[in-house]
Structure formats: structure tokens, C-alpha cells
Amino acid sequence: MKTKFKTILIALAGLFLVFAIVVFSKYFTNNTKNVSKELYVEIPTGSNYNKVLEIISPYLTNINDFKFIASICSYDKHINPGRFLFKKGLSSFGLVSTLKRNMPVNLTFNNQERLENLCVRISSQIEPDTTKLLSVFRDSLFLKQNGFTRDNVIAMFIPNSYEFYWNVSAEKFRDKMLKEYQNFWTLERLMKAKKLGLSPVEVMTLASIVNKETVKKDERPKVAKVYLNRLALGMPLQADPTIIYAVKLRDNDFDQIIKRVLYGDLNINSPYNTYVNIGLPPGPIAMPDITAIDAVLTPDSNDYIYFCASVERFGYHEFASTYEQHQVNAKKYSDWLNVLGTKR
Template sequence: MNKKIKLLLGIGFALFLIASTVIYFKFFASNTNLNKEEVYVTIPTNSNYEEAKKIISPFIENIGEFELMASLRKYDKNVKSGRFLIKKGMGNFALVATLRKNVPVNLAFNNQERLQNLCARVSSQIEPDTTKLIAAFTDATFLKENQFNKDNVFSIFIPNSYEFYWNVSAEKFRDKMLSEYKKFWTKERLIKAKQLNMTPVEVITLASIVHKETVKADERPKVAKVYLNRLEQGMPLQADPTVIYSLKLRDNNFDQVIKRVLYDDLLIASPYNTYVNIGLPPGPIAMPDISAIDAVLSPDNNDYIYFCASIERFGYHEFASTYAQHQLNAAKYSKWLNEQGTKR
């Protein structure tokens, strides 16, 4: 091999190394600008390339180099909406790849008291806003087809953890919740509801009261039975949580904390007030835990008609079969509240 050929080979190899180095830095070397290990970005539905670039540019060191890769891999012509994970140290090749991989949201909810509050919480985790979510769940056709109304459609939500893509539509989110609701109501649960002469919505409505009455899961079957006893005898439920719900609804303030129900509160005119109305309220007053729902479906065996918060076992209640015994229990609790200075 003569010197000229060797020289040309050497030059070619050097050029290859230079090109490889350039390609590496353009394609694979870090091009992120993060002060933490990772960040999620959300690109709204129907976003174009310029809109997407504006969203991701704060997290990219050299936007020009990214644009070159985006063009080579035709990302600029095919922007995807959704939630994407950018990790520290990603190169341009990896950045384009990650912007094509929609990452699901693990969405969990519980302890919500009405549809509006739940939709507000959910909307902070997925793309549809509160208005769109409420509209989907209160759509007249949807309600009619599934035998719900605006007062009881809140029953559809079973507390759990669910996986959704961030850019799921309000209607698809709603339909998924309906599917989960139907799965929850197994043949066994439906049989138990029928034995109580109750519909699933009625069971959840009563369970929401049981849920609010006690946080103790082991006490819920006993509380549930008290209310079932009252319903069987045609008595008003006289559930303080329904009065509290009525007050919050009247004031349109579900953030207020009401620790004590006063006598005048018992007279509030509201379809949710079970002191002045016989039977169940129009719909749930909260999103009951599964333990509360199953407590109604599998209640304790007792003949109690009354119960009152216990001052000896905090979080639990004292139960009574007679009004006389209940008055003694209630007097103890009232005295204790006064000693604590609890006025509201």
C-alpha cells in the first residue's frame, strides 16, 4: 500500500471519527436543562409543533439541535398530545422518542362530598377541565340511558386508583367510571341489595351516611343496621351528617368544618335533611369507602335504633335500643362538648 493510499485512509478515518463525534453530540449527548432528575410535560390536544416546542423549550439546553432531530425524525409534522417524561441527561434522539410515549396518570380519589368537588380534583390531574367533566356526567342522554339523575350520578364513583392518559376526553373518563361501577356491582352484591329491597344507588346513598358517621370500619356494619332498622320502621334517619351536608349546600361552602349540629340546624329546609324528611336523601352526601358500602350490604345483627358519639372510646359510638337509654348517652356527650367549649 503506497503512502498516498495510506494518507487517504487516514484522512477518511479521521473524518469518520469527526462525523461520529458530531453525530453523537447532535443525537445522543445530553441536551436537557433540568435542575432535578426528571419532569413531566403536558402537551394539549391538537397542539402544533410551535406550541409543543414552546412547552418543552424551558427544559432543553439547545433548542436548535433539538429542532434538527425533530425534523429528521418528522416529529415536527406529527406532534402527539399527552403527558411525557423528560429525564435529566437525555439527548435529542431520546427527547423525540420520549415525546412520542404518552405516560399514564395514576389517578386516585376519595373523601369527596359532591360531583363538583370531585371534578375539580380530577381536572387538576387530566386535561378536561371541571366544566367539561361536569357536563359529561350530567348529560341528559347519559343519565337517562343509565338510570341516573343529577342528584345521584355521584354514586357512579367507586373510590380506588385508576390509570388514565392525561389527554383522555371527559366522555371517555365518564364511560370508564361507569364501567368500573358496573364491575363493582357483582352478582353477589346485587343479590344482597335486592334482599334489602334497595337499588345500588340507594345502597351507596345510605353508605355515604354510614361513611360520614364513623371512620371506624369495624363499626360500620353496626351503624348501617341502625339505619336499616329505622327505614324498616318508617322512622326518619335523623342523621347529623345529612344536616351538615344541607348546611354546606345552603352556604355553597364545602370547605367549612362543622363539628357540632345545633337544634336550629335540624330544621333546615333541604331534601337532604333526614330530620325533616322520611327515607333516604336524593343522593349520596359523600363518596363512601368500599367498607361502608359492604357494611350496608352485610349489616350487623342488632335491634338498635339510636347511637351517639362515645366519650370513652373516641371515634366509636354508644348504641341504644330505647330512647331513654339514648337520652342518657346523648346527655353525656353534650356535657363533654360543652366542657370542651365546642360551639359549632
């Protein structure tokens, strides 16, 4: 009797071992395909189980094995939206575990000229689309409560890298950007702006011009001071980058490349024409980086009123305190452009 019972136990153990091997081979070995090394899979907000299967099926060797494990782990009843990292060689169990771990996005943006361009850039990195982002940034109540307008709300965005979950809502994204803006404007920066007689938005607006005028970070405090000198004298800023912005805005074409401002452009009817209008334009003409912002807040000490591109030090400018000297510098630059054949 004992021998027979022992035989039954051995047989059952053997069957269990065979079952365990089958289960392991089906559910704990590679169930991926079309994954060279790793890739991110995005599950939209509101997705049901069938939608998830539709999204991930191109990357599964055996979808039924996945569905079996998903059912055991109750994943089919608890779907998580977000961005998930699929790695080559993941088993069905590993895939289900992966779909429970939402991976953050390291979101970056800079150098955007308009809110529209910025929203396109952002929407390529998180779930909310361009239309939704524009809507929340231009919400009239939000603008009024935080001292922005449709023309200057882009001043709220400090170019940097930020961590978000892919499925963050447009409202939460906007509120996080507002908080980052408020944190950036420390008491020290606010006091510097007040000393200049400028609001934070006005600093950002002037910094956007400085940012466009020169890529040389060591020259930005000097350029900033020139514009501050002009503001103090009640002179027009006469900033070519604002004319370029006005032309692009008029043409509704921000992809065009304008290397040379023509005399005819200086009469363009636009609030961004700083040759005609006194003071700052309605808002930033691009997103200034932090070096340009701090250049405005901590400008150079000089009495320069004029500057133009240098033909001897590429990327830098020649500065002048008198119009006569500026005319000499400007003619050199104009002659140089003519030699190059640059018409626009």
C-alpha cells in the first residue's frame, strides 16, 4: 500500500514538474517581438483592455500567453494610462509588470518664438495635444489671475528640462510651469527687476530681444545695457529681431529665414516694430534662455547707444556711443553683406 501511494506521489510530482516547466516556458520566457532593444509604448488616458491589446499586439509573440497572465494579475480590470518601457526579452509576466510602471518623460524646450510653436513642441512629448495646450494657456481667467496676456504668456516658460508623466493633463502641466516661473523669480531677481523699473514679464521681453541679438553669452550683458540706455533716454529700441518677428507674424510664416532686415521692413505696421514704437513690444519675441534673462538683470556698465554686427569678430558686435561712429560700423557691415550677396 505504501509503495503504491509512493508511486502515486512520484507520478503527481512528475506531472507537477511537467506543468511547471510548461508554465514557465509559456509565461516566464521571452514573449516580445519587433523590439530591437527597448521602446516606449504609450497607453492613452481612458483606454480599455481591448485598446491596450491593440496597441501592444505588434510587440507580442503570443498574445494569448499575455492575456492569461494579465487575467491572473487582474491587469485586464485595472488599466494604467501612461508611457511604459518595453525591453527585448520580456516575458508575459514581465510585460504585465511593465504596464504597471508609468515612466516619466524628461521634457525639454527652448528657442520657441511663439506659444503655438511651443505647444507643438510640448505636445510631441506628452499626451495633451496642441489645441488643448493652447486652450489652457490662453484661458482668460488664468491670464487675468496671473498677470499675463495672450501676447506675453510665453514669458511664463523658463527653458529647462522638466520631469512629467506622459499622461499629465494640460491643466496640471500649465500649473507646474507657472510654479516653476514663480520659483525662478526669486526675491533677488525681483529686486533687480524693480531697480531697473521693469516687471518680470518686461524683463523676459527685453531678454528675448537680447537672446536673438547675440548668441555670445559673454556679450549679452553689454547688449542688454544698450537697450536699457535707450529705454532710459526714451529712444526707440530699434531692434532688428523685433522687425523680423513682425514680418513673420504678418506673413504667418515662422519657418522663413530672414538674415537681413530691409529699409522697407522698418515701416511695417506692427506693435512689434520697435523702430516706430517707443518702449518694449507687447511680449517676448522668443523664449529667452537664463543667460539672457540674467544679462538684463545684471547688465554691463557702459554708455553705448548703438551696435551692429562685427565683420571682423564673427558673432560679435561693434558698439558706439555716437551716431557718427555707428554709421561707420554699420557701413562696414552693409558693404560686407553686399559682397556676400545677402539680400534677405
